[in-house]
Amino acid sequence: MARNPLRDQIAVIGVGSTAYGRDLKRTELSLGLEAAVKAIEDAGIDRQEIDGICGTGMTPLAMGGAGFLTLQGALGIQETTWMKNGWLGSCFVYAAEAVFSGLCDVALVVQAYTREINMSRSAANDPFRMRAAELGAAGQAVTGFGDFARRWIHSGEPYAAWMGRYMSDFGASKDVFGRVAVNNRSHAVKNPNAVMRTPMTLEDYHASRMIWAPMQMFDMDVPVDCGEALIITTAERARDLANKPVLVHAMSLGGSSVGEFYENTLGWTENSSWISLRGLWARSELKVDDLDLFYPYDGYTINAVALTEAAGFCKPGEASDLFRSAWDAEESILRLNGRTLVSTHGGGLSQGRAGGFNFYTEAVRQLRGTEGARQAPEAKTALTCAGSSFFHDPAAVVFRVE
Template identity: 30%
Template sequence: MSARGKAAIVGAAESDLGAVGSGFTPLDLIGQATERVLTDAGLEKKDIDGLFSASVYYQMPTLVVGEYLGIRPRYSDATMMGGSSFVSHLLHAAAAIEAGLCEVALVAYASTQLSEGGFRGVSDPPNPFETPYRARYPVSMYALAASRHMYEYGTTREQLAEVAVAARQWAKLNPKAFMRDDLTVEDVLASRMISSPLSLLDCCLVTDGGGALLVTSSERAKDLRKPPVYLLGAGEAHWHRNISQMPDLTVTAAADSGRRAYEMAGVGPESVDVTMLYDAFTINPILFLEDLGFCEKGEGGTFVEGGRTAPGGELPVNTNGGGLSYNHPGMYGLLLLIEAVRQLRGECGERQVEGAEVALAHGNGGVLSSQVTAVLGTQSVL
């Protein structure tokens, strides 16, 4: 059985973003996003019978979200594998809808970390094989991967910086982006070193923010307010949790998740009009461009040179400005799906990719640990 085209995203909305102010909780932002996503879709709260969420705050996220929103779901999924979780929720929702276990699924997430004082991540117990070395989680783990990519393939800090500059150029076209000042390769190179080879501007933002998606059957999607965005294919993969267990630091499990997504969708990277790649750090899009087949292994650094992924470039990547310049509320996977939906609806104003029909949304979680790829499309490619 293939889930291709069986389910569609019919609502997509952000909560307030950036720095929302003290006192607000993640649940308040989820409430905002839920009200907005129901309006976006033309559905009512009582229509929701499937609930999907993940959190670093709440050990039982769907319970607390269901309680706050007043939703009593008949299907509940709190799959937690970091920032990619919400792309996973989309696939799981499509499967649950196809199996008749629910009909209208809400996927919701938020964080208020910035208003609370800074980065808030997961709190696993100490690991006797990594904790003693006091690596800074998660930046040092991505830095180790970057160091290996540079060693094996000659990738340069300038190429990493190009990723941050392209993200900023897109962010300048997005009124909701957190960082919209000018940014050059030189600025990135001159920023404070955090964990070599990654400096401050190689790292994603630390912001408040959240969002919500509504997913339903393609049948029901036809009669709703906005044009449906169909799930053409999706795939999940994870090979490790801790960076010391990652077999090859230059190859992520996106090689598997991407292949699975393309096979279900019946398309390849050459058909993708808009590419959303989880950019927690500048090395990420380079690895994912390779592992998702946009270029050969080792060529990601060269690929991003000269603004190829920036506005006006041949492959639009992270058109909202990404986790690097738009918003990164601890886990970013839901926000990149929202941007993919808006691009396929043609709602993106100045940053709209003309005629976008196929979007790829790729989520990453942990320390390059979980990889989930979704291929979305308009009615015209169904």
Template identity: 65%
Template structure:
């Protein structure tokens, strides 16, 4: 087993979320502050006890190096000994590292997105979009005529990977369909989810094609939202009001391919595979101990590949796994007949939050906070967030 001195030594002690909406008419900073204040209050601490901040998002909270400084100033925090900006799964890993190393004692992680109707605005009316388009290699017209085609972070590469997956393993779209329907079913029970109307397998098949073979039901929901977590040492957590959720093990995953989308190293060498190998080498738990599974679903292709990388089945075998795990009476996946996938609905239903909502949902489940949505007896969750190429993480949280 690989060395893992931080095992169960760091804990999530506060959670805060805003509502999710298509266009809430608020800035990233305003949303981030709302979530941050809620998380601080949830932890039962004062803002002055925060001495480390990670600001995260694809918009100004993370760009230009000023994200955490903006949060610090707006919260009135006089001194921080650590600050960083991150994205996707890496942000939580960075924050846990900072607390464990002693760079800070009480850290705030904030993810804020403004991704709703703003994404369909022209560059002339959206200065951020204009700057991004100027320096992007995908051109400034992505999504202008079709809301589903996003903006700078669009889905053509993932559509190509979906097609290659189907070709390499001789399968259809069944696994993608079941993941999409499962996440929507989970979302219908989440009052905060944007998409709460049911989706059937037939509805998936009938959904609009965006980039063949990717359909709109394969894509997460752009939205405005923010999530925040307060993270501290296990020792400090014992004195706080909330039941701690411990970080048991974690790993990032980098490959020799140092590019964003231009290269694909293969099914056994992508970042999901590397991250999960690193995780299981550092964990005292195995899949048999996991009660909740959250594979990042920016696209259904991500979630399928993460399921395989986690070890629930072999590479290319998700279709058979999902068929054997499918509860047709409820339109839900139950891996090994007992593990629910993406309670809360994930990005495909709850809304796109860069994976931060998966961390928040898992932590709430492990605290036992979710009433009718609560999974009885849940004590360990596997959360895997990131892309084939960048910022991947695999994290086990436990109660």
């Protein structure tokens, strides 16, 4: 067992989300602020109690890398003792670390997204978004990150290559990816805040447009406009508040070489999915069989397959058999271990792309037991894996309620 002094010492006390939409005609700052205000109201605290802020690293909210300053000023928070920018899953981990270390007592974490201009015709025709993209490109030119990000991180070709390699190495058919997509869509149908709510079958998945062989349209997450926010504090403080505390039981990041990811030279179990999950389980008293809910990142369906295997639901290369045996044909969803539900909100594939941050907010709401007709019965534990599976700091976090 690895050292884990923060086990069950940190809690989520507030959660806020905006509407998800394909063209909300709003800025990232507007969306982030709405989510933050909702999270503060949900936590039932005065905003001046917030002394730590982790802002999204995306532009234009980041304002040249200072998203936390933009948020602090817009929210009217007078003083903070900790601030940082994060991306994808890492921002939650950074904030939990800060609260546990005492750098701050109450941390606000915000992630906001708008569709980039290269993601749709309507976005490309919007003068505001075009200008924001130009400013963002200028910032990337200064940092040297622009071409690297657009071709290696945001492009789908490397993930398509991994899909093809997985199928070749393990003799898998595309049904293993299709079941991820159909499971997420089936859950999204019940989620009023999902953008893709038309029921989908495996046949629909296979009939979707080819993007980069073997990757098809439904293997990719859906670009949206949205904002998400969480508030984190100590478990001791959380027990004095109105909401049921959702405890951070264990967490870990993981990273592997970017170049080796792109060149497809890493072995399947050497990818950062396995690094983050090995770090997580080494720090947890729980096991994969104890999980009620599972939220594997699904920027591409191959990510969710990798994380399912890395989490230990099956051995490497065995997700096809696992998904086939775990398939609930009546509801068109997965029930891993006969009961563990997967991506109850629809994930990035069907609720919409939020960098995996919607996995956190959904897990918290489900563990609180507030989701009505779509509530997972008696949910006590959840594993979220937010962030790309193959190189840049995917975060694995186990939440639980007492």
